[in-house]
Amino acid sequence: MTGIISALVEAWQELRINKTRILLALLGVALSVAALTSVVGLGNLAREGFKAASERNGGRSATLGIGVYGPTQPDPQKLEDAYRGIIDRYGIAHYTHVTQAQQGFQFPRGVQQVQLQVVDPGYGVIHRLEVSQGSWFAADDEKRLAPALVVSEAFYDAAGRPNLVTNPTVKLAGGRATTAVMIGVVPDLYPEMPPSAYMLTGAAERAGAAGIGGAGPGQFKFWVQDGQAETLKAAVTSDLQRQFPGMQAQVDRMDYASQGDPFATVELAVGGIAGLVLLLGAVGMLNISMVTVRYRVREIGIRRSFGATSRRIFLGVMMESVVATAVAGIVGVMLSVAVVKNPWIQSKIAPGLTEYPAFPVEAAMLGLGSAVLVGALAGAIPALVAVRIKVIDAIRF
Amino acid sequence: MEELVSLKGVTRTVLLPDDQELHILRGVDLAVHSGDHTAVIGRSGCGKSTLLNLLGLLDLPTSGELTFQGTPVRQLHSNARAKLRGEAVGFVFQQFNLLPGRTALDNVVTPLLYARGPAFWRRREIAMDILDRVGLARRAQTLPNMLSGGEQQRVAIARALVRRPRLILADEPTGALDVDTGQSVMALLDTVATESGAALITITHDVNVAALARACYRLESGVLTPAAIPAGVTA
Numbered sequence: 139m140t141g142i143i144s145a146l147v148e149a150w151q152e153l154r155i156n157k158t159r160i161l162l163a164l165l166g167v168a169l170s171v172a173a174l175t176s177v178v179g180l181g182n183l184a185r186e187g188f189k190a191a192s193e194r195n196g197g198r199s200a201t202l203g204i205g206v207y208g209p210t211q212p213d214p215q216k217l218e219d220a221y222r223g224i225i226d227r228y229g230i231a232h233y234t235h236v237t238q239a240q241q242g243f244q245f246p247r248g249v250q251q252v253q254l255q256v257v258d259p260g261y262g263v264i265h266r267l268e269v270s271q272g273s274w275f276a277a278d279d280e281k282r283l284a285p286a287l288v289v290s291e292a293f294y295d296a297a298g299r300p301n302l303v304t305n306p307t308v309k310l311a312g313g314r315a316t317t318a319v320m321i322g323v324v325p326d327l328y329p330e331m332p333p334s335a336y337m338l339t340g341a342a343e344r345a346g347a348a349g350i351g352g353a354g355p356g357q358f359k360f361w362v363q364d365g366q367a368e369t370l371k372a373a374v375t376s377d378l379q380r381q382f383p384g385m386q387a388q389v390d391r392m393d394y395a396s397q398g399d400p401f402a403t404v405e406l407a408v409g410g411i412a413g414l415v416l417l418l419g420a421v422g423m424l425n426i427s428m429v430t431v432r433y434r435v436r437e438i439g440i441r442r443s444f445g446a447t448s449r450r451i452f453l454g455v456m457m458e459s460v461v462a463t464a465v466a467g468i469v470g471v472m473l474s475v476a477v478v479k480n481p482w483i484q485s486k487i488a489p490g491l492t493e494y495p496a497f498p499v500e501a502a503m504l505g506l507g508s509a510v511l512v513g514a515l516a517g518a519i520p521a522l523v524a525v526r527i528k529v530i531d532a533i534r535f
Numbered sequence: 536m537e538e539l540v541s542l543k544g545v546t547r548t549v550l551l552p553d554d555q556e557l558h559i560l561r562g563v564d565l566a567v568h569s570g571d572h573t574a575v576i577g578r579s580g581c582g583k584s585t586l587l588n589l590l591g592l593l594d595l596p597t598s599g600e601l602t603f604q605g606t607p608v609r610q611l612h613s614n615a616r617a618k619l620r621g622e623a624v625g626f627v628f629q630q631f632n633l634l635p636g637r638t639a640l641d642n643v644v645t646p647l648l649y650a651r652g653p654a655f656w657r658r659r660e661i662a663m664d665i666l667d668r669v670g671l672a673r674r675a676q677t678l679p680n681m682l683s684g685g686e687q688q689r690v691a692i693a694r695a696l697v698r699r700p701r702l703i704l705a706d707e708p709t710g711a712l713d714v715d716t717g718q719s720v721m722a723l724l725d726t727v728a729t730e731s732g733a734a735l736i737t738i739t740h741d742v743n744v745a746a747l748a749r750a751c752y753r754l755e756s757g758v759l760t761p762a763a764i765p766a767g768v769t770a
Contacts, residue, residue, distance in 0.1 A: 141651075447618065
C-alpha cells in the first residue's frame with residue numbers, strides 16, 4: 139500500500155516539475171477524451187430528444203394502433219364501439235382516439251390555420267407529453283362549456299403568450315364562433331414548427347371543429363406493458379376480425395422502441411473516430427515519455443542507489459503517465475460536461491425536451507477509463523526501458 | 536565492533552568489446568565495521584569506483600565472497616539488494632547528483648519515498664531535521680542551481696543520511712569543491728557519521744581527505760593494500 143502511495147507521490151512530484159512539457163503532451167489526450175465523452179453524452183441527449191419526438195408522434199413503448207381495412211370504409215360508429223369494447227374487455231387504462239383537422243383560430247394578427255389534434259385524455263400519457271406551462275387535459279375537461287385547448291409554443295407565441303392563470307381564450311374561426319380556453323403549452327418538436335393544438339374529442343364535436351372525421355376514422359391507440367404487447371396484439375386482432383368479417387383487421391406497434399435504435403450506427407462511427415484520435419494522443423504521449431526517460435537516465439540511477447527496486451521504478455514511470463492522463467481525462471470530461479450541458483447546444487440537439495437528462499455517468503466513466511488505459515499503455519514501454527537501465531552506468535550518465 | 540561488510544578474495548572482471556577480459560579488481564580483502572572511517576586512495580582508473588559499487592550493492596563480484604551484515608550478497612535477489620541498499624547504505628557522489636528542479640527538501644525526501652511505515656509518512660519532518668543538522672534548514676525550499684557547491688554537497692550528505700544508514704559511501708566527495716569548502720564538508724561528514732555510529736568509506740585521491748580517516752588503503756591496478764594515513768597538505 140505504502141509502495142503505491144509513494145509511487146503516486148513521486149509521480150505527482152514529477153508532473154509538477156515538468157508541468158509545461160506534460161501539459162502539451164496531455165492537450166491531445168484531454169481533447170480526445172472530451173470528444174469521446176461528448177459523443178456519448180450528446181448521443182444520449184439526441185437519443186432522448188429523438189425518443190421524446192418519437193413518443194410524441196408514435197407513442198411510448200408499447201403503443202398499439204388498430205386499423206380495419208376493406209373494399210369500403212368500416213362504419214365509424216361500429217369501429218368506435220369495437221374500440222370501447224376492447225378497452226373494457228382487456229381493462230386497458232390508457233387509450234386514445236386521434237383525429238386530425240385543420241382549424242382556423244383568431245389570433246391578434248388575424249386568422250391562422252392550425253393543425254388541431256382531437257384526442258382523449260389518455261393521449262398525454264401514451265405520448266408522454268410534458269407541458270412547459272399549465273396542465274394537460276383532465277377527464278372532466280370534456281364537460282367545460284368553453285372547450286379546453288392545449289397548445290404548442292408556436293401557437294402560444296401567435297396568441298401573444300398570455301398568462302395561463304387568467305384562463306386566456308382564443309376564438310375558433312368558422313360557423314359557430316366558439317371560444318376555447320388555453321390550459322396548457324407543450325414545447326415544439328423542432329425550431330420553426332407551425333402552430334398546433336390539442337382538443338378533447340367530445341369538446342371538438344360540440345364546438346364543431348372543422349373537418350373532424352372528414353379524413354376517415356382516425357387512429358385508435360392503446361398503451362400496454364411491453365411484455366403484454368404481443369399477446370394483446372394477437373387477441374385484439376382476432377376480436378376485430380370476428381367483428382368485421384370480410385375486412386382485414388390489423389394491430390401494430392406504433393412506438394419508437396419497436397423500430398430499433400437509429401443512433402447506434404452513428405454513435406459507433408463517431409465513437410470510433412474519437413477512439414482513433416485518442417490513440418493518436420496516446421502515441422504522442424508515448425513519444426514524449428520515451429524522450430523523457432532517456433533524459434532521466436541519471437535520475438533513475440540515483441533513485442536506484444537510494445533503494446528504488448526495479449519494480450518501483452517501473453511503477454513510478456508508469457504512474458507518471460497514468461496520473462497525467464487521469465488528470466487529462468478529468469479535464470476532458472469536465473470540458474465534455476460543459477459542452478453537453480450547454481443550454482444552447484441542448485436546445486439544438488433535443489428541442490422537444492422540457493427537462494434535459496443528467497450527464498450520463500457511463501460517458502464520464504468511459505472518458506476517464508479510456509484516459510487511464512491510454513496512460514497505462516503509453517507508460518508501460520518507457521517504464522520497461524527505465525527498468526533496463528544499469529544503475530552504475532546511469533549514475534555516471 | 537559489528538562487521539558490516541566483508542570482501543574476501545573479491546575480483547571483478549569485465550569483457551571488452553574485443554572479447555578481452557579486463558581485470559578491474561584482483562583478490563580484494565577488506566572488512567568494514569560499524570564506526571570505521573576508512574579511506575581508499577588511488578589514481579584514476581585504478582578501480583576505486585568499482586570497489587565502491589560492490590560495497591554499495593550496486594554490483595556483484597565476478598568471484599570471491601562479499602557479505603553485507605553477514606549475508607552473502609550473491610544470494611540476494613536484485614530487489615532485495617535494492618531494499619537493503621535503501622535501508623543500510625547512503626551514497627555521497629562527487630558531482631552531488633541532486634535531482635534537478637526539486638528543492639533541497641524534496642531531494643532529501645527522495646530516499647524516504649522508498650521507506651515504509653513512519654519513515655514514509657513523516658518524511659518531510661525527518662528531512663527537515665536532517666537539513667537542520669547540516670545547517671541548511673533555511674535553504675530547504677531552494678533549488679539546487681541556486682545553492683553553492685558546498686551547500687549542494689551538504690544537501691547530498693543530508694540525503695545520504697536521511698534513512699540513518701549503517702554504511703556511508705562517499706565517492707570523491709570533495710572533488711568538485713575548493714579546498715576550504717571540501718575540508719568543511721568532510722568535517723561535517725565525519726561528525727555526522729561518528730554521531731550516528733555509521734561506517735564511512737571515502738574514496739578519494741585527495742590526501743587531505745584521506746588524512747581525516749582512521750584507516751587507509753591504497754588501490755593500485757586492482758589490488759588493495761593497507762597504507763599509512765597520509766599527513767594532510769593544506770592548500
